[in-house]
Amino acid sequence: MEALKFRLRIFLVVLLVVVVLGIFGLMIVEDLSLADALYFTIVTIATVGYGDIHPATLAGKILAVVLIITGVGTFMGVVANAIEIMLNRREKKARIEKLNMVTSLFFSEIGNRLLTYFVGLDPQIASLRKELVVTNEWSAADFLKVNQLLKSHTYNIDLEKVPQEELKTFFDGKVDLLLRLLENPALMERESFTETIRAVFHFRDELLLRQDISQLPESDKKHLSGDMKRAYRLLAHQWLDYMKHLKDNYPYMFSLAMRTNPFDLTASPIVNTVGSSVERPRQA
Numbered sequence: 257m258e259a260l261k262f263r264l265r266i267f268l269v270v271l272l273v274v275v276v277l278g279i280f281g282l283m284i285v286e287d288l289s290l291a292d293a294l295y296f297t298i299v300t301i302a303t304v305g306y307g308d309i310h311p312a313t314l315a316g317k318i319l320a321v322v323l324i325i326t327g328v329g330t331f332m333g334v335v336a337n338a339i340e341i342m343l344n345r346r347e348k349k350a351r352i353e354k355l356n357m358v359t360s361l362f363f364s365e366i367g368n369r370l371l372t373y374f375v376g377l378d379p380q381i382a383s384l385r386k387e388l389v390v391t392n393e394w395s396a397a398d399f400l401k402v403n404q405l406l407k408s409h410t411y412n413i414d415l416e417k418v419p420q421e422e423l424k425t426f427f428d429g430k431v432d433l434l435l436r437l438l439e440n441p442a443l444m445e446r447e448s449f450t451e452t453i454r455a456v457f458h459f460r461d462e463l464l465l466r467q468d469i470s471q472l473p474e475s476d477k478k479h480l481s482g483d484m485k486r487a488y489r490l491l492a493h494q495w496l497d498y499m500k501h502l503k504d505n506y507p508y509m510f511s512l513a514m515r516t517n518p519f520d521l522t523a524s525p526i527v528n529t530v531g532s533s534v535e536r537p538r539q540a
């Protein structure tokens with residue numbers, strides 16, 4: 257896309273130079289007014305053809321030939337590049353929409369559940385929970401503020417409390433989906449999301465290859481904790497981006513995402529309405 261934009265700028269500059277030279281050249285050799293010279297130049301470059309104004313001198317005819325050779329090609333280049341940029345933007349928008357659908361599928365089927373596991377194993381999450389209760393009132397500044405908080409979080413995991421068999425069962429049922437997600441070409445549009453899926457898949461592989469993590473040597477526990485920490489950190493950041501996307505574009509999906517927030521202890525999919533507002537159950 258950047259190469260196309262650069263090429264379009266070059267064509268526009270060349271076209272502008274050709275038009276300016278053509279106008280002043282015709283004013284000199286054909287003794288035309290500025291308006292007539294501009295009209296003549298545009299008509300020539302646009303290949304419309306001549307009507308009431310046409311070159312009368314040899315120099316004017318030579319200049320018209322030069323305008324046709326240089327100007328027409330440049331004009332067609334501008335048009336072709338502009339159309340290509342518009343088509344590429346439309347195609348990119350379609351790819352982004354597909355990627356957003358893939359992201360929604362990932363969090364619906366895997367991401368939210370896995371984040372719930374990680375959050376429950378994080379001994380330092382209590383101070384961050386209330387900051388991650390996303391609401392309809394959140395602005396772009398609120399998302400940016402929480403993003404900074406996520407960057408500074410340690411993402412420690414209490415490995416001794418990991419429900420190994422439960423996680424293995426969960427991952428066993430999601431392996432086909434993870435593979436299909438990794439094979440989806442739409443992932444190329446968002447490298448951070450691709451890296452998140454890879455981190456989750458790697459953690460899944462490491463976990464399934466161990467029989468009992470409670471019996472592992474400390475060196476291996478540290479290694480596995482690192483894999484979990486990486487997946488947890490990437491998931492948290494992708495989840496926040498996902499929530500912002502839903503709030504900006506899909507209010508009905510955002511409503512469900514708020515009610516199933518993995519960071520919110522009071523989250524519930526059940527909708528309790530009071531008037532026109534939606535409230536989630538609160539702890540006593």
